[in-house]
Amino acid sequence: MIIFVLFVISLFTFLFTRCARSQHRPPLPPGPKPLPLIGSIITMLQNKPTFRWIHKMMDEMSTKILCIRLGNTHVIAVSDPKIAREFLKEKDELFSSRPNCMSGYLTSGGYLTTVLVPASDQHWKKMKKTLATEFLSLTRHKWLKSKRDEEADNLLRYIYNQCEINSMVTGGVMNVRTIVQQYSSNTIRKLVFGSRYFGKGSPDGGPGKEEIEHVDSLMINLSYLYAFCVTDYFPFLRWITDFDGHERIMRNAVCTARKHQDRLIDERIQQWKDGIRTKEEDLLDIFINLKNSNLTTHQIKAQIHEIMLAAFDNPSNGIEWAIAEMINQPRIFDRALFELDSVVGKDRLVQESDIPNLNYIKACVKEAFRLHPVAPFNLPHVATVDTTVAGYFIPKGSHVLLSRIGLGRNPDVWDDPLTFNPDRHMTDGNEVALTDHNLQMLSFSTGRRGCSGVLLGSTMTVMLLARMVQGFTWELPPNEPQVDLKENLQDLMKAKPLFALVKPRLSHHLYPIC
Template sequence: MDNAANALWNSSLHQSSNVSIAFVTTFLRFSITLAVMSFALFYLYKFLFKGSEREMQHRLPPMLIKPWPIVGSLPEMVLNRPTFRWIDELMKNVNSGIACIRFGDVHVIPVTCPEIGREFLRNQDAVFASRPTIMAADFTTKGYLTTALVPMGDQWKKMKKVMVNELLSPNRHRQLQKKRDEEADNLVRYVYNLCMSAGGIVNVRVAAQQYCGNVPRKLLFSRRYFGKGSEDGGPGFEEEEHVSAVFTILGYLYSFCVSDYIPRLRGLDLDGHEKVMKEALRVIGKYHDPIIDERIQQWQNGVKEVKSDVDDLLDSLIYLKDQKGKTMLTADEIKAQITEFMIATVDNPSNAVEWAIAEMLNQPEIFDKATEEIDRVVGRERLVEEDDLHKLNYVKACAREAFRLHPIAPFNVPHVSLEDTTVAGYFIPKGSHVLLSRTSLGRNPKVWEEPLKFKPERHLKEDGASLTLTESDLRFISFSTGMRGCKGILLGTTMTVMVFARLLQCFSWSIPPANGPTIDLTEAKENLFLAKPLVAVAKPRLPAHVYPVNLP
């Protein structure tokens, strides 16, 4: 019995020993694996974020959210769509007017303070004069061949010269006035026909976007329609599809795509953004490319061969020669620049006018002041012309107020730092994306009294000097400023004030009875448009003979 018991005891000890050894072995293996993985992740982190030690020695702007290793705050970005509203909400808890959020290895710097904004775009303009290399901009510009959306470099300098000297110069602006006049007349004809045939029910968004799509089409291609258009002067299917594609591109251009911050993920289309962008650009190409290709062929074949044959901006781009007399721009450069020109022209004026009229419908006394000014300056026996616009200060004040309170986009086009620097006492690493918040600047209670109220009088000057739509002090953003500022301020201002003044002069506006006593001014969730397109009742307010009837 004793021997059996000893044997059993020894066997138990042996098994227990084996179990202990196995446990220790497993534990050691797990510990070694964990240690190796930790060291690997640490050095991977150090490799991906080469500036981490540098950043630890400097003070970054306040972090909006603690970043994860490697991916930063990308998980939160994806979970909180639309991202711009999430960032704006986080910024409400920051008193500094500047903050930081890391997506992947990119430091994104939101700014809500005008003074700090001026440090970026005035005091250190040259340091922040580049653009990010992102999927949507890459696709839109055919590999960064244009002006506004491309990083700093020789291509930008080349195309900037083309834009400033050939497409947007004051001389070219004067040469193309007749084309703009035709589209202003067509706008009036379209709305007037709706008054006569549709009981005056007008979708203001469609009318404004139609005008803002027609003007660049006329300037670029000498045509109003890609198809037959509508007999009443409105858009046909082709124009509706074209403008819709343009606004789709604008909506996705800087929409916080995952692959913009981890470029190796491009092609996987984790957000679905690439598919949408490719389809929108396919539609743009369907309408633009045949016209461009045919016109290039005409110049190559000698059908167009003298300076007098330069009828529009497309001709100007094709006709350009370098110092050796060779064609300056490739077909792809022309196509990409025309697409960029189109998307830069359509959105701002149409959005400002829709919001302004919506606000004014809720405050009829503002309508009265605006129309009284137009009647005093222009009268009722002719239409507003471009030469009248500089005298319409109250109308421009209404437009400025729409830009302030209802910007077209939540942020300006991102500026990228070309080197490490310090702004407002904070370290800004090289490669950071700086985002000036259009909404927070324009609605800043430290800058504007009653910031959420539509109040045009706040922009009027005591000396009566002519107003502009620009805001150099960045208290709001109408047109961007600095080296990468909008080069089309003259065209953008003319289009905005013209469409606004014509709609105010030619028609009285009222709220449809079915809509209730006021216009619902709720913003859409996914963007800054009115949640519902503005529909209003228009009635002619000028003598019948003033309205254009037969137009080319």
């Protein structure tokens, strides 16, 4: 009886305290009314893809911050730069963690990496510092320049060979998506493994079956990472069933990608042990020989996989969209060509050293990032305590998502936001930067969880566009009036791969020949 009475008193005290606190705290951000226990999970499942449902609700409710409860998790979506800055700048320390979820756990090999690891993990702090000082520093960037140059030359070689196969006079119709994805994936493989191919590649210089399989698996992995999986909000279901099939798809994608990567890592580690390899030549060598890091083989493999995921999709997606928009607006192409011919000329190929003087090329890249971001949201940030942002209560454990679409296409910030207009980024006397720390758009994240690879990602993307525009003309295929700019329903990629008529525009001797 005494135990029962104590239980009733404790329960009453808990409910009274909770009620009192709720009366004095600010309201949650606006959002759909949740059902008891399960929240809005049923409505979410009825409105796939989830990111379009979220943005539709924000439009219908005329709000720049939205709260959706999924199970016991509050998902907070933000499309206003001022509110975004409060989350990631003013209160960055409170939102520097990541969700503990199935997709993040599988992708990171059990949280052995950097980007996807919850902030409370000491491994995250150690690896973040290691990446910044040993892998993504300015010194290391310069050290790897020859490898990036090699892939920039290989890009021209491949496109030029395709023109030669078709007709050097009339040009050839090419799949631009294949070209940009090949460059991006080749470059990061070259930097990490010292080779652009896992196998022999294709006879025409393009990707072989191993590279195609690898890129496809990385794309699937990225598509399902933090993809509103039901078991992330109801973890007990993982012990019963793979409710929406996400776990099976994720496991297969990670396994396929790492099948190619891990083999090379094992071989390289053995080469160092046997004394066959004695000189550091790429990032994998640096990983293996890190002093005082105590990295295990599993940690190296997981971190390499995360680097591969982080490096290739943003440049390839952005430049496919940029070329598509520029084909539809020839004046933009003409201005980009004028800048390249003025700064570089037609007697040599554009180099990384020219990038500071290519403001309009960078403006085209930045505009592609603004209007056509690689993903609808940034990676989620998790609230580590109860707090208040923009006058709203943000409960501990909330998942905060900054909308790349909402920020980049915000009509309160950008004039005519749905029009591709690089001129909006051109300011007198100032160099164009691809980052925006005011969060009026989100190309590379900021704060404690900001992207450490801004320099590498910016260099790869600008060089990709500069080499493609300088080296070739890109026109509509015969009998096509304009490029179709529709987005894919399930993501933000172009609904159909871009095909363009391509012709060389420089002297024959400037093109790298096999």
